[in-house]
């Protein structure tokens with residue numbers, strides 16, 4: 001039985017955090033707990049949880065440790081604690097796979113598909129910003145594209161504002177054509193009052209789904225919104241526990257759930273949510289994992305889950321200093337992309353060898369991430 005003996009944390013630009021966990025048998029497992037900008041707080045949470053529950057324990061007892069981490073602190077859930085649990089859980093799965101010399105997907109029941117379709121986020125706080133990028137990624141073989149499509153919008157806004165959102169998406173649709181899935185992220189910026197009007201305006205453009213059509217704190221209004229529009233609705237990057245997804249799925253109104261492997265309880269959490277989604281005939285589209293360890297973790301769950309739609313692929317992600325996150329932080333070439341599909345790393349554990357030297361070096365530079373503050377014309381805070 002391998003026992004957890006120690007751990008180390010690395011914060012690197014732009015806003016990534018890596019957890020290295022070691023056992024008495026010399027095995028090393030990696031986790032990537034956040035991409036959400038709260039790395040310094042999550043780091044402190046991981047230190048507390050590792051010291052309280054994990055160090056000195058059986059490295060293979062993943063579910064038991066997950067239950068301890070979740071319920072043991074008495075106050076549970078939320079983005080900070082769940083990000084911390086996510087990183088620890090990924091590292092435990094990496095260790096267990098290496099211990100048994102199996103890729104993680106084999107520990108989850110094996111592959112439910114040969115390869116995993118990927119989507120590409122093309123940015124753009126308005127879709128028009130992103131038409132050139134959209135043309136490039138479709139040319140490269142991507143068959144599902146996602147763009148932001150609403151910037152600042154008032155709680156009640158004008159027909160011109162709604163038309164501008166639809167016009168931007170129309171330009172994007174004209175660029176990618178009708179053979180590509182085009183998903184729209186409203187980023188929780190639209191009010192409950194405006195969401196039906198925005199969704200109605202997008203209907204003629206047949207988006208694959210509209211993501212965060214309302215702020216996730218108002219997700220209990222999703223069934224009402226879904227009755228008013230034909231567009232599929234997606235949400236979940238800011239929903240943090242399997243039980244919260246269970247409540248959302250039972251209420252209905254959501255077509256695609258988007259938990260993040262770095263914020264919803266790691267591989268254990270994503271696996272539970274994927275099973276819950278399938279039980280409600282709802283698709284799973286794991287949300288963007290920011291760096292290579294989380295991306296690998298997400299691929300392993302996605303390929304094993306019953307109803308995965310596609311997985312967001314961030315292989316070209318840069319760190320804010322122009323340095324690539326994926327190629328530079330890993331050794332070898334664990335990630336492949338061909339004809340719209342990602343290959344699954346099939347080495348033991350997560351199948352990713354972290355370039356520890358590069359990681360140590362980058363951890364010496366200030367991650368430097370600051371959240372932007374958006375304001376409306378009257379000076380009040382707008383949802384970013």
Ligand SMILES: [Mg+2]
Nearest residue numbers: 185187211237
């Ligand atoms: Mg989003």
